[in-house]
Amino acid sequence: GDVLLRPILEAAGKDISHWFNPKTKDIQTHVDPLTGCLKYYTPQGRFIHIPPQLPCSDWANDFGLPWWKDSKYEVGILASKTRHIRIVNTLTSQEHVLEVCAEESMWDILRRYLPYNAHAASYTWKYEGVNLNMDKTLEQNKIPDEDEEFYQLNLDSSLYMPAILLYFNDDLTEF
Template sequence: MRPARAPHYTPREVSRHCTLTDLWVSYRGRVYDLTPLAKKHRGDILLKPIIEAAGKDISHWFNLKTGDIKTYIDPQTGCLKYYTPQGRFLHVPPSYPSSDWDTDFGRPWWKDPSYEVGILSSKTRIIRIINTLTSQEQILEVCSEETVWEILARYLPYNAHAGSYTWKYCGAPLNMELTLEDNGVRDEDEEFDELRMDCDSFTASIHLYFNDDLTEL
């Protein structure tokens, strides 16, 4: 059995989780499901900035070195304050002393690892998967960090027997434990961009060759 690891998600996948009952965000390279947080604090005005950020990357909210919310020095008071131009949100203290500020909430949500669901891909790729048995083609957006096994899992909705095929690129079998790049399937987007060529017209093609047994994964 292959050891499980944290899944990678594309920004497009994160963007689909953009409702109050299905609320994901990404920040600092990780993906978080804040649906339980939204459910717990439903109706709280301090939830509004988080709802508005649903499905988006909010890394700009944070100090990338400390992992905490950005701060600044108030020029009038000389005090350190949280920088929240989108509006104060949950677990951020008020700017001034307040008797109704409850500090008994434990760790702030942005430091709670229980909300983390995976890793945000630093670079996505578009590939074409061609089933040589049926001649069917499928275009997939995948994460550059994913192994071919993980890409196969993305392809399963289109072919439940994908594990019964040998995956090849330019006639050579792919090592399913490695990424596309490590298998020699180069990401040439930057080169195409420099040459002002449409990278969508030069999509890498993976060919699937049917084996004898039908293995449903």
């Protein structure tokens, strides 16, 4: 019933390695644009052993080792890297954010986007005005992953996500 368990339970069985700094194995951090202070980056919500955003007298920090540093738990890696992309339907102006694996082809991403648009295959997928090769990955389609650069600059990588634009193909035209 603890609300701090919700992000962990929602991610159960999924790859959460992107929550962690690959070098330090600690939770990702960023500079809060409002306070200018370094804080944990938890876009999925605060979870167990993460301090509250503001000082609080009822937060107990006597738990010892945080769960992510406890050797009895293993944060699995299901993908070499995950990243977030925006998919924008230019016909309806609807926008969705998907977390995708580096190894996924554009066809794989299209299949994961189908719950949002069952006709996604009837669209031309483009990035910066260039048609995407659906057999290739984001990297192979020259869609850069700039997460590491954002991390080095202590910026929140969710401030910028590459946008893939979908253009409807009028495949019902009569000749």
